[in-house]
Amino acid sequence: MYKEMQKQKSLLELTHLLVEKDHSWVESKKKMDGTISLVPSHDRGEEEEETRSIHKYTPLLMATSTGIAQIVEKVLQLHPQAAEAHDIDNQQNILHIAIKHRRLQIFKLVKKSKSLTLRMAMKNDRDGNTILHQAAYMRYYSANTQRVGGPALQLQEELRWMVRVEKIMPPHYITHHNHKGLTAEELFNSEHAKLLxxxxxxxxxxxxxxxxxxxxxxxxxxxxxxxxxxxxxxxxxxxxxxxxxxxxxxxxxxxxxxxxxxxxxxxxxxxxxxxxxxxxxxxxxxxxxxxxxxxxxxxxxxxxxxxxxxx
Structure with missing residues (x-):
């Protein structure tokens, strides 16, 4: 037990150091809002394409998609402005990613800041999907992630996700249509037909x-x-x-x-x-x-x- 505690302590220290020196979120944030980065960039011209080809996501977005809440919390503590970062290809922020991957712990972590949550909830991705559309998709659904047994309880948990997300949505966004002309409710019904x-x-x-x-x-x-x-x-x-x-x-x-x-x-x-x-x-x-x-x-x-x- 002592060895395990030492390993966890060392891991937390290493995570802190890596997060402190990581500024990969700056590029995606700058491309989203057009702001000028205050973080120094070294050889940005020759490294930009290489970095983009190595990782589709930044470490923050990767931690969000895989459900590592400790890293997400640490990044947001040391770099609060990193919350505005997003996936460059799909134009999805960490709230989009946490919802579509059903990461409840990270969802609750982001929701603690009401102003931040409201700003992120008003963003649509490349296909015109709101965060409520992300809750309706089953593309990344996993019964193991939900940790519930039986199709009926799985469907109940999916419905709970819709309710959770709807509570933080601006009212006029609930009936928003994506580029395919579907509202979140229509998308949910079509995506969950087999599960129903x-x-x-x-x-x-x-x-x-x-x-x-x-x-x-x-x-x-x-x-x-x-x-x-x-x-x-x-x-x-x-x-x-x-x-x-x-x-x-x-x-x-x-x-x-x-x-x-x-x-x-x-x-x-x-x-x-x-x-x-x-x-x-x-x-x-x-x-x-x-x-x-x-x-x-x-x-x-x-x-x-x-x-x-x-x-």
Whole structure:
């Protein structure tokens, strides 16, 4: 652990030194706003083409696209003006790149400065795409980047990205059309059509399977309600009615029955949903998690119910 801590400390020191001496962002910023660089340039004429051919992105943009938030934060601390840099070929700034690569940590880092965020949000790339169009594209989408499982939850995370970006967009930019004549919403719908279909099938299959399990649990629990532990006396009353175990059995059996029926109703409500994009943003995932919770609670109480009986 000590060696690892020393390595991390050395890496942070090296990163600080490299970032402090790196001024590769100056060229792209100057070409964007036409300002004169205050950073000295050595042999710029013969090195410009060579530098451009080696790296398409500057280190800042490369760190943004790969999600290395520590380097991005360090660059912005030492060179705040570097935030205005952009990819020369595509005319995309770090906010564009963070959004299209789904780098949430860097997105939050940039969003801390409201004035900077507003300026960057008003920039369009070479194809006329706003930052909301970048959130709609799936070109750089990766389920591993999102770290969520299941097509339905992946689609929910994509919808969340649209909402996150829309909150920092100027209102009149939301309906902006790119050079292909598409708004961000239209682009999102076309880009995510296959994911929507997969999410619909996954959600339906999961809800059907879980509703079957919930129905079986409800059937077993309902039948158990007529079988009191210890049997009945000649008057038809439970022999253990005054026992604490019987009270526990009655309570857990009732709770299990209610939970299983509620779970069944929840999963059936999912199956009757229209399965549109807006349903996957909050409604369907919430009902799915609620159904799982109720079903799990029903199974747990059903097990607890059987313990006094076996005892």
């Amino acid at each position: 279909q997969s999410a619909q099938e996954w959600m339906k299959g999961t809800a059907q399977s879980c509703s079957t399990v919930a129905a079986l649990v409800a059937t077993v629990v309902y039948a158990a309600a007529y079988t009191a532990p210890g049997g009945y006396d000649s008057n038809g009353l439970p022999l253990l009615r005054d026992s604490a175990f019987f009270v526990t059995f009655a309570i857990t059996n009732t709770v299990s029955l209610i939970s299983s029926l509620a779970s069944l109703v929840t999963f059936l409500s999912i199956l009757t949903s229209p399965f549109e994009y807006q349903d996957f943003y909050r409604s369907l995932p919430f009902r799915l998690h609620l159904g799982f919770t109720l079903l799990f609670f029903s199974l747990v109480t059903n097990v607890l119910k059987g313990m006094p009986k076996r005892a």
